[in-house]
Amino acid sequence: MRFHKLFRLIPTLAVLLLCGCAALQHDGPAAPQTLTILHTNDHHGRFWKNSKGEYGLAARKTVVDRVRAETAAGGGHVLLLDAGDVNTGVPESDMLDAEPDIRGMNAMGYDAMAVGNHEFDNSLNVLRRQQGWMNFPLLAANIYDASGQRLFPAYHLFRLSGLTVAVFGLTTETTAIVGNPEHIRGLTFRPAVDEARELVPQLRRQADVVVALAHLGYAESELPGIPQTGSEILARAVPGIDLIVDGHSHTRLDAPVIENGTVIVQAGEYGRYVGQVDLRLEGSRVRLTGGSLLPVNLGGEAVPEDPDMLALLAPFQEKGQDxxxxxxxxxxxxxxxxxxxxxxxxxxxxxxxxxxxxxxxxxxxxxxxxxxxxxxxxxxxxxxxxxxxxxxxxxxxxxxxxxxxxxxxxxxxxxxxxxxxxxxxxxxxxxxxxxxxxxxxxxxxxxxxxxxxxxxxxxxxxxxxxxxxxxxxxxxxxxxxxxxxxxxxxxxxxxxxxxxxxxxxxxxxxxxxx
Structure with a gap:
């Protein structure tokens, strides 16, 4: 697990984001609005708690429901996002093509997920079946099929009582190298920066907040000679992105990082943490008012498991256990x-x-x-x-x-x-x-x-x-x-x-x- 240098981590204080203000073509919401983004990444089949009682979707749901209730009481909006890699890592999940994980995410009310490189551990037929199980959009702007068409939706617009949030997906270009060649044959993973440069101006004209849901990684490229866009590189190269919700590198950023006016967050791995980012919109200005990681039974106060989620997942957990x-x-x-x-x-x-x-x-x-x-x-x-x-x-x-x-x-x-x-x-x-x-x-x-x-x-x-x-x-x-x-x-x-x-x-x- 990588940790970013402490001097780059910001405290949970109000910070003005300059990235999107000038680009917006409208005045924004008439009254100030608050938006909380909850985020996870690199789940890798951990729908059930481990032998130490850590993480698992049942306890994660309790954490998410608490934040939703608190935010709603204050008149704010909540989006729940995942930055990709639901697949591969735990046999009970792998044997079932991550069906329990996706069903659990549906029950938790996820709003969108990015396509991760491990989504291609399975054939495209399996991935399409997984997509059919999802009650939320699976996003990737930079994956194209042999005909030159995008394989997945590039973005989704969330309209939240007068507030519009654009969320677009990006997948690491290195999937072309690290993905299973049998499953990615005929696909093209275009440079994430190029796709973002085309999309972001369009989205700024339609939305008050622009979020990149990015399975890119916080670290630099691990493969010599292989281009890889990390979230820092994306923020430097493409103005106008308010927030990058990142994954792929399994990095735990204990607080948001500001890069070129863009907020970057990543929540480690396996659902050990639920990330929380709090934004306030005043006209066309977007302010960061808070950001942290919420642990899911990693010590300290115990988080109870949601009984309905347990009832949903238990049959999957028991299936094939013998x-x-x-x-x-x-x-x-x-x-x-x-x-x-x-x-x-x-x-x-x-x-x-x-x-x-x-x-x-x-x-x-x-x-x-x-x-x-x-x-x-x-x-x-x-x-x-x-x-x-x-x-x-x-x-x-x-x-x-x-x-x-x-x-x-x-x-x-x-x-x-x-x-x-x-x-x-x-x-x-x-x-x-x-x-x-x-x-x-x-x-x-x-x-x-x-x-x-x-x-x-x-x-x-x-x-x-x-x-x-x-x-x-x-x-x-x-x-x-x-x-x-x-x-x-x-x-x-x-x-x-x-x-x-x-x-x-x-x-x-x-x-x-x-």
């Missing part, structure tokens, strides 16, 4: 998966997942991305649910034949993906030194690489088709889609080799970066 709870093996110690560590070094869990694939396929070498490992394995019993939490994407294990020379180049390209990115590679069966942009001293299964020899290399369908910036290999002769999902391969390996000792999978230092 299969998920089945113990398939044991771990003799923790296989940690701290995000920062996993994406910067070789790990025991990375080695375990690669060994499982080698065991299943007989491959000489395995290359997997760290971003495909989403959780660790704690010491003790391991259930199928645990495995699905580690490997939630349902990617298919694939193999491809390469010469030694081709393998060396493949290792060079994958090993060169930067630390900190989801593409940072975990390796099995090989050793080498990455030095000055080249690989030296390559060994395969303990023997020196032979340039003319044929080797079988395993990866998964997402990476094979170019996901996370990996070289595409699914178009090469000798490519095989095995049909085995990565989670099932890992489950079978754990069942055969338990108990698992993390020390037996600890990195050996065979992969070195100098």
């Amino acid at each position: 299969a998920l709870r089945a113990v398939i093996g044991r771990a003799a110690g923790d296989f940690a998966a701290d995000r920062a560590v996993m994406r910067s070094t070789q790990t025991a869990l990375g080695s375990l997942t690669c060994r499982a694939v080698m065991d299943k396929t007989g491959a000489d070498a395995v290359v997997m991305n760290s971003g495909g490992i989403r959780a660790g394995l704690a010491a003790g019993p391991i259930t199928y649910k645990d495995v699905l939490t580690v490997k939630p994407f349902g990617n298919i294990v694939c193999t491809v034949d390469m010469t030694g020379a081709e393998l060396a180049e493949y290792l060079r390209l994958t090993a060169s993906l930067p630390p900190g990115s989801g593409g940072f590679a975990q390796f099995g069966g090989v050793g080498f030194t990455l030095r000055g942009g080249r690989v030296d001293d390559v060994v395969v299964n303990g023997a020196p690489l032979e340039a003319g020899r044929m080797y079988t290399v395993a990866t998964d369908s997402y990476l094979a088709s170019g996901g996370d910036g990996y070289p595409r290999v699914d178009n090469l002769q000798g490519f095989v889609n095995t049909g085995f999902t990565d989670a099932d391969v890992l489950r079978a390996f754990i069942a055969r080799h338990s108990p698992l000792d993390p020390a037996a999978y600890a990195p050996t230092g065979a992969v070195r970066r100098e």
Whole structure:
């Protein structure tokens, strides 16, 4: 979780927003109006509270209902927005294509959601079905289909008793790289800044407040050479946006940030917090009067769970629990998966997942991305649910034949993906030194690489088709889609080799970066 420098965070004091005042083509509401924006982002299947009793939609609804009641009592308006990524992260949700999450959002009264990159973890048919479940618009101005038409509505106008609020959606351009290639084929993710520059002047003529509901990320690009618009960049480049409700980078901004006259907010991840932004409109002027994050059972005062929401979600939570709870093996110690560590070094869990694939396929070498490992394995019993939490994407294990020379180049390209990115590679069966942009001293299964020899290399369908910036290999002769999902391969390996000792999978230092 990233934290912004404290000197950039503003206190909850009145701040004049200059971004939209001059652009408005009307006088605004006749009398001062107050508007509260409640916001979440990067939900990732957390419709149910975790084992510590934290977050969950039932408690989130209580928080939202309290703010709505307080705001209504003061004569104000409320919009509830989500900045995208409802999909992927918890088996009970993943197995049901996030239906419980969306049904819960409907019951909570969400007003709009941005399309996140993880909405493309599923096929477009599934995404359209999810869209059909939603009682709120799913927005993305910068996603186009092969015919040049927008795939989703670009914006929605909310008319609130004399006050008009325009909310438009933006999705990170890096979805073209990190999205599942099978699911985004034929789609174009246009630069967010270009789309905003076209839209914002139009919306300023129609609305008193303009909000970008943006799954862009607060951080700079993690992929070298890949353009990425972050929320700060958007604010600097496009005047006229009053508020950016952001997601994607899982950043917790404890208070709003002002950038070039635009307010930027982001509420961390998983619904741990509900963000609150308070605005006051006086004629054509928009003032920020407050902003904070409201914790959802993270300690302190307990937030009761809404009983109606619990009744709605409980059947989904119980569905399939018997299969998920089945113990398939044991771990003799923790296989940690701290995000920062996993994406910067070789790990025991990375080695375990690669060994499982080698065991299943007989491959000489395995290359997997760290971003495909989403959780660790704690010491003790391991259930199928645990495995699905580690490997939630349902990617298919694939193999491809390469010469030694081709393998060396493949290792060079994958090993060169930067630390900190989801593409940072975990390796099995090989050793080498990455030095000055080249690989030296390559060994395969303990023997020196032979340039003319044929080797079988395993990866998964997402990476094979170019996901996370990996070289595409699914178009090469000798490519095989095995049909085995990565989670099932890992489950079978754990069942055969338990108990698992993390020390037996600890990195050996065979992969070195100098």
